[in-house]
Amino acid sequence: MSLHRRYGLTRVINARGPFTPIGVSRSSGETAAVVAEALSHHFLLDELQDRASESISRFTGAEAGTVTHCAAAGITLAVAAAMTGRSAERAAALPVTEGMADRVVLPAGHAVNYGQSILQAVRLSGATPELAGTEAGCPVADLERSLASTHVCCLLLVASRLTRGEPVDLAAAVSAAHRRGVPAIVDGAAQDLRIPDLLGTGADIVVVSGQKYLASPTAGLVVGRRGLVEAVRAQEKGIGRAMKASKEAILGVMAAIDERERSERDGWQREQDRKVATFLARVDGLAGVAARAVPDPTGLPFGRVHLRLDGRDARLSAEALAVALRSGSPQIHVMEHGLSSGDIVFELVQLSEDEVRAVGRRLTDLLD
Numbered sequence: 565m566s567l568h569r570r571y572g573l574t575r576v577i578n579a580r581g582p583f584t585p586i587g588v589s590r591s592s593g594e595t596a597a598v599v600a601e602a603l604s605h606h607f608l609l610d611e612l613q614d615r616a617s618e619s620i621s622r623f624t625g626a627e628a629g630t631v632t633h634c635a636a637a638g639i640t641l642a643v644a645a646a647m648t649g650r651s652a653e654r655a656a657a658l659p660v661t662e663g664m665a666d667r668v669v670l671p672a673g674h675a676v677n678y679g680q681s682i683l684q685a686v687r688l689s690g691a692t693p694e695l696a697g698t699e700a701g702c703p704v705a706d707l708e709r710s711l712a713s714t715h716v717c718c719l720l721l722v723a724s725r726l727t728r729g730e731p732v733d734l735a736a737a738v739s740a741a742h743r744r745g746v747p748a749i750v751d752g753a754a755q756d757l758r759i760p761d762l763l764g765t766g767a768d769i770v771v772v773s774g775q776k777y778l779a780s781p782t783a784g785l786v787v788g789r790r791g792l793v794e795a796v797r798a799q800e801k802g803i804g805r806a807m808k809a810s811k812e813a814i815l816g817v818m819a820a821i822d823e824r825e826r827s828e829r830d831g832w833q834r835e836q837d838r839k840v841a842t843f844l845a846r847v848d849g850l851a852g853v854a855a856r857a858v859p860d861p862t863g864l865p866f867g868r869v870h871l872r873l874d875g876r877d878a879r880l881s882a883e884a885l886a887v888a889l890r891s892g893s894p895q896i897h898v899m900e901h902g903l904s905s906g907d908i909v910f911e912l913v914q915l916s917e918d919e920v921r922a923v924g925r926r927l928t929d930l931l932d
């Protein structure tokens with residue numbers, strides 16, 4: 565019997581991207597089998613983390629890596645690492661930061677909320693966030709000024725469609741941090757397909773989620789310079805205790821990485837393009853609906869379908885359509901950031917071809 569039936573759970577089609585409240589992503593059968601096997605054995609956790617580090621290095625080109633409970637935990641622990649280094653005493657003292665540089669600079673437009681404010685993820689370590697620039701933008705000169713203030717431990721940058729204002733030139737920002745002698749940490753939670761690009765900015769640490777496009781169990785990958793990664797591991801005996809990766813998560817990450825390394829990027833991209841084309845063909849000709857494929861703004865290698873609903877000719881507004889899609893069975897969840905301007909956005913990465921067709925049928929029922 566399925567879990568949905570056994571526990572009376574709502575069925576969901578996820579056209580919203582790797583969104584936590586609806587279960588983020590689906591692991592492959594192969595990753596799921598590794599996780600299931602991991603659950604019934606003992607391992608040396610330090611050895612698992614050592615192997616994970618080798619696997620992450622091979623996958624990303626970074627010196628080292630470690631697995632945390634999730635990316636939010638990775639952000640907190642990377643900031644903690646910047647404050648304590650490998651000192652066990654300092655790690656044990658957190659969140660009390662006496663005698664440590666404890667100011668984290670981040671561009672104002674990078675103070676995102678991904679379900680939690682990133683500022684809280686910083687504060688959880690004991691550090692204090694300081695915003696540079698304004699919501700409209702953060703020129704490197706503004707960053708440079710904030711980085712020059714005393715007690716700065718690191719620069720935190722976010723690579724995500726959640727950021728606001730003029731995009732910050734990450735490489736220039738990282739260089740500014742290095743000129744001031746502080747490490748740069750990049751939150752690239754949904755950017756597992758672009759880790760080498762982010763490391764290419766010179767960033768000392770890149771944090772990504774395992775459970776987003778990599779489709780491992782819930783996990784954070786903290787990737788980058790060996791000294792800082794070791795300092796993140798030093799938090800395991802401190803605040804990191806409540807943010808630790810389980811044996812099944814670490815092995816699940818390694819299995820998902822193995823699978824990503826074996827898979828062929830071009831083939832994966834063609835599959836995504838095919839789903840977008842199937843979707844566009846299904847909605848072609850619906851009254852008052854203009855559909856188009858839009859590339860990911862952060863450079864992820866796939867597009868999304870944007871439906872623009874014309875207020876006069878379409879049977880429903882974008883808002884009403886999103887509600888109607890979510891009210892059916894299975895529920896269909898879409899990206900909602902453009903609703904007020906009449907745009908409803910579908911991300912198809914998590915969908916099978918069958919689900920794409922099911923969404924197309926539901927749209928025809930609702931709009932035709």
Ligand SMILES: *Cc1c(COP(=O)(O)O)cnc(C)c1O
Nearest residue numbers: 634635636678724751753754773
């Ligand atoms: C999803 C996300 C996070 C949090 O990731 P978790 O693995 O769920 O903790 C952090 N930052 C950004 C930009 C995100 O998109």
